[in-house]
Amino acid sequence: HVWPGLAGSIDVTRGPAMSYSDAWKVTVKGRGGHGSQPESTIDPVVLAAHMIVRIQSLLSREVAAQKSAVITIATIHAGLKENIIPPSAEFTINMRNLDTEVREHLLAGLRRVIKAEAMASNAPEPEIEELYTFPLLVNDEAETDKVIGVLRGVLGEDKVNEKPAVMGSEDFGALPDAIGVPGVYWFFGGMPPEVMESDEPVPSNHSPFFGPVMEPTLSTGTTAAYEVLMSRLRAK
Structure with a gap:
């Protein structure tokens, strides 16, 4: 996956690499009036405001x-006019973490x-709609060692970095278990040196300012995928 790292570099994590992600829509029911x-x-x-503050x-x-x-609450919608109290409000929740026990505790919480x-407000019970769940993405440690070795041999020692887990999420985490094979997921950088060295924050994925440079981003990403694949085929 391309991400806001230095173009031409690869970042990889051993073990848990990307977080669980759970998303809900909550409909808060009240009684409307003037x-x-x-x-x-x-x-x-x-x-809804009390819920949002308390959730944090x-x-x-x-x-x-x-x-x-x-826990991010990024949308809230209610009402149509400034002097009318609406009958309901909606907000969404996105929760991310790297630990199964913490996840279960927070979902219950x-x-x-x-x-x-x-x-406490004498309101009807809210509706909770579970929108989606992404699994914890765990890189197989033995296979990660092999991937790092291949990539450093092709791209150079200084181009392949080990990084801590990130709180982003990927449905790739479901694939290794689904097909019964170990998995390794890595990132390749797309930012030019002047962006990485700037005093300004580096734009992140999904930012409108995130604009990877074509090269060496594309050639690094394709070379990494090809060389790792071929190393596994040669081993067979």
Whole structure:
């Protein structure tokens, strides 16, 4: 996968390499009414705000500092007019982590917080729709050693770097288990030296400013894939 590393380089991780990812849509139910009479309503906007703030405390107070986890709430939608309290609100959750036990705890914690905040506001139980789940991507350590050896032999020692796990996610993580073979997933950089050396933040994947240079990005990516594949075929 191309990413914001130096063009011409390869980055690879041993063991857990990319995180689980779980996405939900939450529909908060209230009772709509006029903004001048909030006492006759159950305001789903205020309720959703309480949920969103409380959810972040799951990370700061229920996950050990040595563990990695991220919860992002990037969309919230409610209402059509400034003086009308709507009957419902919606927001989405994206959660990422690298540990199965942490994941299970946070999934349960999310449901607990969402339901408890609704109960505290005397609101109906919210609807939770599970949108998708990406598995933990784990690189086989023995095969990773072989891949690193092949790539350093072809590209040079200084072009192949070992990196810690990242919190991005990939459905590639499901493939090795599905077909019963070990897997190795690596990144190839696409940024020119002047971008990497700039004082400005390097644009990340999915940023509108992320623009890999054609070369040596393309030739490095194709060479890496070809050489690793051929090394496995020759071994057979």
